[in-house]
Amino acid sequence: MARPTKAVRAAIAKRRADAIDLRLAGVDWLTIGRKLAADPLANSDGLAYPQGYGVELYAKGKEPPNEAALIRSACKDVREALKDRVTELDEHVDELRAVEAQRLDRLFFVAYRKAVRDGDLPAIDRALRVMERRARLLGLDRPEKREITGPEGNPVQIEHTDLADLEALIAVTEEAARGSGDN
Structure with missing residues (x-):
């Protein structure tokens, strides 16, 4: 099977984004399937959705997918879109962690300066809270050892x-x- 063109891949990505947006808005599976169907007879908007569900059937002039097939297609698109988003987030976790560490450094500097200069007890508490958060973010604390005894x-x-x-x-x-x- 030939790899889809860039335009087809973009249309599929758009369809998946639309599917997840509809699902997040609380739209039921069948309505999503109908809204994103390629065949205007199955599409709830009466449109030929680009790279919509059943596009292969529509291109060959065959009957549009039935309700069960539309639901399966919508579920698959949402599942794939969520998987892609999680993968994308996983790829950026280290970058996000570094940004958060920089933010915490700036907050710590402000609290630390006030705590040391003025001996301000609330500033000391704030500095300690920032330090605790930073340690959790970067995994600086040693794990607690737990022992089960009889x-x-x-x-x-x-x-x-x-x-x-x-x-x-x-x-x-x-x-x-x-x-x-x-x-």
Whole structure:
């Protein structure tokens, strides 16, 4: 199969963007499918949407896709558009992290200068909050070590267990972690 032309790829990208915009606006799947259909007989606007759903059928003069096919196409477009957006965000995470670190540096400088110069306690608190946020952003804090122990601090013995036992152990561990975080 030949690779689609640049114009076709652009039209598909536009269709996917339209599909996700419609879905985010709360439009149901079938309405999205009808609005983005290639065949004017299936298109709710009576238009031939460029590279719309069923474009191959429309080009050959065949019947437009049925409702189930329109829904599947709309779902697929939204799924693909979301996947593309997540991939794009993932590619820019390091850049965004660097920008955020620069912003935090500027905020820290203002709070630090006031804290050191004036001994201003609220400025000290602000400086510490900026430092904490920066440490979380850049992963500077060491992870907390968690240890699960049995009765009287002895090791947990697991010989035979089922899902209910594991869920109970997780619940006890989470409860203990919440309790130690309150101190």
